[in-house]
Amino acid sequence: MSSMNDKLNEIMLMAGQFTFSEITKRQFSVNIKSSGLLSVLGLFRQKGFTHLSLITGIDRLNDEKFEVVYTLFCWESGETILVSTLVDRKTPVLPTIMEMWPVARFYERDVHEFFGIVFDGNPDLKPLILENWSEIPPMRKDFDPHKYSKEHFPDRKYNADFLPEGGGEDE
């Protein structure tokens, strides 16, 4: 995959030093600072990675960070690049990439809803999927779905008449 390396080297020269690693023979990952996000994504877009597959939020609770990964795909070469950036967990703000990929509006809305990461410039960060949600964003690692379920959906009390003779399986 020399073409991929050429492309990456060129982008590295243009955008300054960052590390990239090979995951599979058609997939690379790049770690960048959040300040350079728009320029690096723009460069990749120019180099043929025009398809935004996904925006993923990851809660790195132990490092007090959120990781946001932009998965870009190149229809010509079939290569995928994962552009990963870290934001502080207390003030998670990233610039929106709606200008480059309009569909990012909804991916960002999704990440905002499930992690609480704010995408500066996205006017549409309303709740998307959850309804009447008052807890912390549920995909964060410190959200305990078991506890939530116990609080909101208490165990049903069964009338003993419905149990088979001998008390049933639970006893």
Added chain:
Amino acid sequence: MSKEVKLFIGPNHPGMHGNASVHLYVEGDTVVRSRLVPGFLHRGFEKLMERRTWMQNLALIPRICVPEPDINEMVYAMAIEALTKVEVPERAHWIRMLILELARIASHLMALGGIGGSTGLYTMPNWTLADRDLILDIFEKITGARIYHMYIVPGGVRKDLPEGIKADILKLVDYIEGRSEEFENLLLKNRIIRTRTKGLGVLTREDALKLGISGVALRATGLPNDLRKIAPYARYDHVQFEVPTATEGDAFARFTLKYYEMGQSLRILRQIVEKIPDGPVNIRISEGSALRWKVPAGSVYAHVESSRGEYGYFVVSDGSERPYRINVRGASFPQGLYGIEKLLPGTRIEDVALWLATMDFCPPEIDR
């Protein structure tokens, strides 16, 4: 002076594919604004996956997508194999391809039935669902289950093909090919269907690329973008098939492409039956008990060409017995959310169901 009226299509509506609600603002019969309200099918799969071991998730993931569950197992297995650097045995690749193509035909048959359902041509869903059942019979013989197979596992497939399955598959392929004339006469050459779908929901190539739409909706604009060709997985680079394209970009082009793709899948099935090698069908991906698999730390994105477009999982492992994070890329996310807002307006009310059917709108994979 026309007045704008708000209409709700779904979550329970005969023209709706699964439980999602589309809010329409109509003037007369024409949609002026529209918006998808998803969430009715949100079951929290991504969070549930984090709380289960790698092996336990196998029973969970096919449930994300009902018409074509096997793609979930495939992307999950591909992601884990990329992280563990395990090379799957040759025969397993071919069996996986066999399952995926059977699933593609089953899903396309269901989708073509959906075209009939949204136009009042109920013969079509009756025929296609009956034919789909024959595919489910094959699935039952191979995997033991009809809908959710849990058959493609990390490291290969769960067990080898049963005796005599090749003859069954060839019989099925012959049968579906023999049905082609009837399908063409009923659907593709049908004057009413042609009049209603030609020129409906035209998607330009620029819009498709800008919105990140993949699958037949993109191929109907003239681009042969199929992940099976562009980024081949399993052994798609070892079989001959074509990627049908059209240039009109309308609803008619989209469902015709589905029909032609079925023909290509049948062609692939014949080649698989002919070329499938002997050998083992799975390999251990980790030491010890399967319930205590450990997957090396790392992130990877695995994607396949589903019947609706690019379907993928973003998988993060921290080296433990459970996934750290899995993100599902539903194939219809872009057209479901952005397409309904940008592309649906201008359509007439009676064509909304057709628009949704030909755009491969699938709420379970949007809500997850």
